[in-house]
Amino acid sequence: MDLNTLWFVLIAVLFIGFFFLEGFDYGVGILLPVLGKTDGERRGIINTIGPFWDANETWMVTAGGAMFAAFPGWYATLFSGFYLALALMLVGLILRGVGFEFRSKDPRPGWRNLWDVCIFVGSFVPALLWGVAFGNIVKGVPIDGSMNYTGGFFNLLNPYALVCGLAGLALFTLHGALFLIIKGDHDIAGRARTLTKKLGPVAMLLLAGTFALSFKATDLFARNASIAMIVAVVGGVALLAAGLLSGQKRDGVAFAMTGVTIACSVVSIFAGLFPRVMISSTNPEWNLTITNASSSHYTLTIMSVVALMFVPVVLAYQIWTYWVFRQRVTAPTSEKPA
Amino acid sequence: MDAVALARWQFAATSVYHYFFVPLTLGLSVLVAIMQTMYVRTGDDQYKRMTKFWGKLFLINFAMGVVTGIVMEFQFGMNWSQYSRFVGDIFGAPLAIEALLAFFLEATFLGVWIFGWDTLPKKIHLASIWLAAIGANLSALWILIANSFMQQPTGYVLRNGRAEMVDFGALLTNPNVWVQFPHVITAGVATAGFFVLGVCAWHLLRGTHADFFRKSASIAALYAAVGSLGVGAVGHLQAQHMIRNQPMKIAAAEALWNTENPASFSLFTIADEAERRDVFSIRIPRALSLLAYNRMDGEVRGVNQLQAEAEAKYGPGNYVPPVAVTYWSFRIMVGAGGLMLLLALLSVLLVQMGRLHTTPLLLRVLAPAIALPYIANSAGWIMAEIGRQPWIVNGLMKTSDAVSPNVTVGMLAITLVLFVVVYGVLMGADIYLLRKYATAGPAPDAPTQPMSVY
Incomplete structure (x- = not known):
């Protein structure tokens, strides 16, 4: 495997890690107003992701940084092209991050409700927009001969991309609900369990819809057909399994299964794209690829050494934190600033 | 306004705002780690209360630094x-x-610390705050390695356009990194020192939690003094480095229109920037040469000569940064830094004499003096980035060539307003x-529940 391919794979891995981890904390944020009836319950819900969410979000920052370092052409085209969508996502992420930290610092209900709304909106918007973004990446967008996106904001809001967005939203929310069954207070876990019975079919339907539409809207399954297709089917089976296992109260495995679905979705997208990173709907000659959008061999070598040295370390200590905070979080009964 | 100007305003607004929170994160993370180390070593609960109180303020500030980053x-x-x-x-x-x-x-x-x-044994919990503090300061190193390439490009070749x-x-041994990084780290120490000292002063004036804040103040005064001394000393080295590496930035910062040998230092200049001449100026003879080379003479090149050199090298164009902004931001930074040094040394002296809490005059100054490092930090970055113009990468790429060609004025305007409004509200x-938390003072006794949970 050459270095360009290695970095294409590594960026896919970073997105898998990001969507797997931040996926459930987006879901938890979205479910905050749905499952938390009282202030104490909402605090309990937030505490299930309290020690983790910031490190989870760092996966996105790292994926962005890796994209910049390994494929500056991809980073420049994607970020300047999906401009307003990314600006909205940033505002969401800002409100969410600040909301987690600020809500507890003042006991007035108005203050807490405000930040709860921010956490909800800030989780909902990115959870939706990531799907829209990847929908457009695989569908192809207008890109000119100097690698610049020439479409507008509304170009991104096409039906296919929106279905992808909704599918992502549903999947992350389901992933979050399954996480709350494992980690939440018993009342919260009970409500999350009831909700997954409705959420599961919705997510299944939307993902199946995305899969079907992809045959027409994209060439994902026409190119590296076998890999992209097999992986997508495995993802679908995993989602079905998640529903069945959750029904049998085998919650840990069910949660892992939505994780598999998320991973399969990313793998399927990247396998279908390879070796392209951005598809030009204007002219196939103007596609961005792992060759024409990449950094020099020297830079990729340096980055490979750094990644091989430090990714295992980061993984090790992050896994350790999940082990340290493996206990179920009980909802506080009284609310007072400490 | 054109796209370049709007993109620059957006970068200026978001980075100044981001940097409003970063230095306190850098300095206070280490200070809180020091306090917790003292707690773990002595078992004294006062240090635990200090760790929790200052740690809570640290966290309120930290969140903003992350999301703006x-x-x-x-x-x-x-x-x-x-x-x-x-x-x-490279970048x-x-x-x-x-x-x-x-x-x-x-x-x-x-996250582990909060x-x-x-859940954790004391020492592992202590290690977690140290690792977080090291992470914060390490991030400053890497971003400054990136920024230093813009100030002083090294280790590159122009190839494939x-x-x-x-x-x-x-890239790692770029000399610019090793003056800029210590400058930023010591500025963080000074910022945290003055922040803690100012809050202590507010309480000492009122006599609330006197024991707690006297103890905190004695640590913070020392911390502020170390930071202020360090930032000044490194700043001096940085300026000497800049005279060799970015002479135009120094010429603009000194409003030195023409090359002088020995060069004079401007105390106060009102200039006609368009005509490149002084309207009114008070200058100290030979002082700039002294600052530049540690001796009484030595050539410091002026704006006109550097402009001519740049035109000969890069072709016709304006290679002079906005002189007034560079000049005044430099002076504001140095002025604020000088005041900080004075106040910090005075505070250390009074702490040593056991009289800080009985000197209301100084206490009244120390509370608003929290603003000084913030002013210096912002002014420093404004000087560093404005003084490099018209270049985005010194000598390699102009700022006007760097913007996204497909991003319109309308899009830039929308996002600029969006960020400014959201940032403004959040900063409030x-x-x-x-x-609220600073004036409330520490909790009556050490609570055992996780600190940001309720």
């Missing part, structure tokens, strides 16, 4: 895609390494919280 990472691609394409081969690497080596460390172990008070990295080691909320 994500905007910075996205912005290079969003607004400056031509820049990203031109230097991505992307330190950013990615920053995320992998520093952000993960900081984010992961801060929620681990009861872009700057390509040929020597990663040269953040300052409200910092004030």
Whole structure:
């Protein structure tokens, strides 16, 4: 495997890690107003992701940084092209991050409700927009001969991309609900369990819809057909399994299964794209690829050494934190600033 | 306003705002770690209360630094895609390494620290705040390695229409890194020192929690003095480095229109920037040469000569940065720094004499003096970045060539307003919280529940 391919794979891995981890904390944020009836319950819900969410979000920052370092052409085209969508996502992420930290610092209900709304909106918007973004990446967008996106904001809001967005939203929310069954207070876990019975079919339907539409809207399954297709089917089976296992109260495995679905979705997208990173709907000659959008061999070598040295370390200590905070979080009964 | 101007305003607004929170994170993370180390070593509960009280203020500030930092990472691609394409081969690497080596460390172990008070053995919990503090300061190193390439490009070759990295080691040993990084770190120490000292002064004036704040103040005064001395000393070295490496920045910062030998130092200049001449100026003879070379003479090149040199090298154009902004931001930074040094040394002296809490005059000054490092920090970055203009990468790429060609004035205007409004509201909320918790004082006894949980 050459270095360009290695970095294409590594960026896919970073997105898998990001969507797997931040996926459930987006879901938890979205479910905050749905499952938390009282202030104490909402605090309990937030505490299930309290020690983790910031490190989870760092996966996105790292994926962005890796994209910049390994494929500056991809980073420049994607970020300047999906401009307003990314600006909205940033505002969401800002409100969410600040909301987690600020809500507890003042006991007035108005203050807490405000930040709860921010956490909800800030989780909902990115959870939706990531799907829209990847929908457009695989569908192809207008890109000119100097690698610049020439479409507008509304170009991104096409039906296919929106279905992808909704599918992502549903999947992350389901992933979050399954996480709350494992980690939440018993009342919260009970409500999350009831909700997954409705959420599961919705997510299944939307993902199946995305899969079907992809045959027409994209060439994902026409190119590296076998890999992209097999992986997508495995993802679908995993989602079905998640529903069945959750029904049998085998919650840990069910949660892992939505994780598999998320991973399969990313793998399927990247396998279908390879070796392209951005598809030009204007002219196939103007596609961005792992060759024409990449950094020099020297830079990729340096980055490979750094990644091989430090990714295992980061993984090790992050896994350790999940082990340290493996206990179920009980909802506080009284609310007072400490 | 054209796209370049709007993109610059957006970068200026978001980075000054981001940097409003960062230095306190850098300095206070270490200070809180020191306090907790004292607690673990002595078992004295007073240190535990200090760790929790200052730690809470640290966390309120920290969140803002994180979320505004994500905007910075996205912005290079969003607004400056031509820049990203031109230097991505070099600039992307330190950013990615920053995320992998520093952000993960900081984010992961801060989460462990916040929620681990009861779960973890004391020493492992202490290690978590140290790792978070190291992560924070390590992130400053990597971002400054990236910024230093813009100030003083090294280890590259121009190839394939872009700057390509040929020597990663040269990037790390860039001399600019090793004056800029210590300057930023010591500025963080000074910022945290003055922040803690100011809050202490507010309480000592009122006599609330007297024992707690006397003890905190004695640590903070020393911390502020170390930071202020360090930032001044390193700043001096940095200026000497700049005279060789970015002479135009220094010439603008000194409003030195023509080359002088020996060169005079401007105390106060009102200039006609368009005509490049002084309207009114008080200058100290030979002082700039002294500052530059540690001797009474030596040539310091002026704006006119440097402009002529640049035209000969790069072709016709204006290579002079906005002189007034560079000049005044430099003076504001140095002036604020000088006041900080004075106040910090005075505070240390009075702490030693056991009289800080009985000197209301100084206490009354120390509370508003919290603003001084903030002013100096902002002014310093304004000087560093404005003084480099018209270049985005010194001598390699002009700022006007760096913006995204497909991002319209309308899009830039929308996002500029969006960020300014959101940031403005959040900054208000953040300052409200910092004030509220700072003035409330520490909790009556050491609570055992996780500190940010309720």
